[in-house]
Amino acid sequence: MAAHANEQAAVAMPDSYSADAAAAVLQSGGNAVDAAVTAGFVLAVTLPEAGNIGGGGFMLIRHKGKADFVDYREKAPLQAHKDMYLDEQGNVITEKPLYGILASGVPGSVMGMWEAHQKYGSKPWQELLEPAIRLAEQGFLPHEKLVRSTQGYIKRVRQNRHGRNFDQYFDGMQADKPFKQPELAATLKRIAAQGPKDFYQGQTAKLLVEFMRQRGGLINMEDMAKYRAVWRQPISADWQGYQVLSAPPPSSGGLVLVQMLKMQAELANQFNGLEHNSAQYIHLLAELAKLGFADRAEYMGDPDFYQVPVTPLLADAYIEQRAKQVNPTAISNTDEVKPGLKESEDTTHYSVVDKWGNAVSTTTTINLSFGSGVVVDGAGFILNNEMDDFSAKPGVPNFFGAVGKEANEIAPQKRMLSSMTPTILLKGDKVEMVTGSPGGTTIISSVFQSILNRVLFDMNAQEVVDAPRIHHQLLPKDVIRHHSGLSEGAKKRLEDMGYSLNNQRFGDLQVISRNPLGGLEAASETSGRGKSLVF
Numbered sequence: 001m002a003a004h005a006n007e008q009a010a011v012a013m014p015d016s017y018s019a020d021a022a023a024a025v026l027q028s029g030g031n032a033v034d035a036a037v038t039a040g041f042v043l044a045v046t047l048p049e050a051g052n053i054g055g056g057g058f059m060l061i062r063h064k065g066k067a068d069f070v071d072y073r074e075k076a077p078l079q080a081h082k083d084m085y086l087d088e089q090g091n092v093i094t095e096k097p098l099y100g101i102l103a104s105g106v107p108g109s110v111m112g113m114w115e116a117h118q119k120y121g122s123k124p125w126q127e128l129l130e131p132a133i134r135l136a137e138q139g140f141l142p143h144e145k146l147v148r149s150t151q152g153y154i155k156r157v158r159q160n161r162h163g164r165n166f167d168q169y170f171d172g173m174q175a176d177k178p179f180k181q182p183e184l185a186a187t188l189k190r191i192a193a194q195g196p197k198d199f200y201q202g203q204t205a206k207l208l209v210e211f212m213r214q215r216g217g218l219i220n221m222e223d224m225a226k227y228r229a230v231w232r233q234p235i236s237a238d239w240q241g242y243q244v245l246s247a248p249p250p251s252s253g254g255l256v257l258v259q260m261l262k263m264q265a266e267l268a269n270q271f272n273g274l275e276h277n278s279a280q281y282i283h284l285l286a287e288l289a290k291l292g293f294a295d296r297a298e299y300m301g302d303p304d305f306y307q308v309p310v311t312p313l314l315a316d317a318y319i320e321q322r323a324k325q326v327n328p329t330a331i332s333n334t335d336e337v338k339p340g341l342k343e344s345e346d347t348t349h350y351s352v353v354d355k356w357g358n359a360v361s362t363t364t365t366i367n368l369s370f371g372s373g374v375v376v377d378g379a380g381f382i383l384n385n386e387m388d389d390f391s392a393k394p395g396v397p398n399f400f401g402a403v404g405k406e407a408n409e410i411a412p413q414k415r416m417l418s419s420m421t422p423t424i425l426l427k428g429d430k431v432e433m434v435t436g437s438p439g440g441t442t443i444i445s446s447v448f449q450s451i452l453n454r455v456l457f458d459m460n461a462q463e464v465v466d467a468p469r470i471h472h473q474l475l476p477k478d479v480i481r482h483h484s485g486l487s488e489g490a491k492k493r494l495e496d497m498g499y500s501l502n503n504q505r506f507g508d509l510q511v512i513s514r515n516p517l518g519g520l521e522a523a524s525e526t527s528g529r530g531k532s533l534v535f
């Protein structure tokens with residue numbers, strides 16, 4: 001849904017409850033971080049596919065002209081080990097990091113929200129949690145799209161349980177009936193009163209750990225007590241007269257995004273005059289993605305465990321040399337696209353801009369829709385299945401088809417590599433665009449193309465989010481995933497070049513951008529259930 005221009009503050013949210021609650025915080029004098037904290041907790045109630053307190057995320061903040069980034073990604077439990085998802089033959093047991101009690105990392109969201117609020121919040125913490133508590137206690141009216149996905153998921157759980165108890169909590173959700181979550185309401189009340197002390201050391205931690213113990217899970221009290229969110233320096237780069245701020249490791253998002261943007265600028269001549277989503281344009285994007293994803297698989301992981309070569313990966317000379325490997329006329333052979341340094345579906349995103357020009361770009365996740373499908377008994381929140389984002393075995397693709405090696409192998413206390421790419425574009429000292437999306441590895445493509453749509457093709461916010469997008473990630477070989485809406489001519493030409501096309505929707509962009517008159521626009525994808533407001 002589109003919103004109007006020339007106003008001061010804006011939100012772009014994945015559902016109407018979060019949009020209304022965040023807008024109310026801004027309208028009553030709260031800043032962008034206050035609004036983001038409120039949205040984060042509301043989404044834990046009204047967007048069970050992805051909103052969470054049992055998962056993690058990244059919040060990119062621009063406050064009073066300064067950029068900051070809080071990493072509240074989940075961590076592997078102390079008892080995790082490198083081969084924990086392999087069978088006796090050394091093969092990956094695909095379901096194990098995806099479903100049930102062993103799929104979860106130690107949740108980071110409550111600590112992330114707390115840290116962001118401690119450093120930048122202006123309204124009382126308790127007040128910011130009130131809307132979420134009310135929606136959990138008194139119930140909210142589920143959108144029919146939510147009811148459909150919940151019922152679909154329950155059906156799959158009942159066909160093959162894999163240790164999931166999701167149906168005990170979410171069966172009975174109806175579109176026209178308030179859906180109440182009393183245990184979650186009680187948990188949120190404890191978090192409102194005690195902050196992270198409750199979640200990581202108090203009653204909620206005890207409920208979670210006892211639940212883990214009963215079911216053979218790994219997360220213990222020490223894991224919980226040791227959890228910390230980390231303030232990190234955002235990735236920052238100049239591109240086409242803009243300053244791009246994005247997610248640093250343990251996300252691969254900011255690095256691959258900036259690599260692709262810089263390679264695009266390097267090849268500006270080849271992009272010049274290309275029609276949006278023409279075969280040639282899509283081919284060039286796929287070539288850039290091949291190179292970015294080859295580096296992702298080799299070099300990216302938790303920077304606290306593995307030295308990610310951030311500066312070399314973004315160095316101008318390196319980008320120049322990588323861009324030269326783009327083949328403008330034919331598909332580069334996948335087997336020959338190597339990482340370059342040597343020789344020398346569920347997540348959610350929300351964007352906020354306040355009337356002071358501060359901005360927040362947050363992507364948060366429990367990984368797949370409804371996470372591990374496990375709800376903590378007595379505490380009423382869904383646990384993530386983020387462990388699947390580790391590389392369970394070198395070269396074996398995870399759910400999103402991403403491969404990795406040592407950089408992203410499992411180790412106790414380590415954060416799994418992410419593709420989440422909350423991003424802010426500045427022009428001078430003004431926020432020009434706040435963008436982000438869910439979608440696993442496709443996130444990087446969605447964010448990259450949202451920026452190109454805005455900057456190269458002058459699209460307004462609604463066009464930016466609704467224009468059909470493509471995704472390529474090196475493997476599977478020469479497969480381009482795409483939205484409906486590409487021209488028949490472009491599709492034919494890409495197939496003639498040797499690409500296999502896979503029409504499958506991905507992503508849910510939530511974008512705020514500045515229009516040529518200097519006003520704000522905000523937009524959520526028409527296919528989703530998001531809501532955007534400018535006021």
Ligand code: DON
Pocket residue numbers: 345346347348365366367368369386389417418419420437438439440441443
């Ligand atoms: O951190 C990541 O990259 C993934 N766990 C995100 C998962 C996701 O976006 C699923 N959404 N559809």
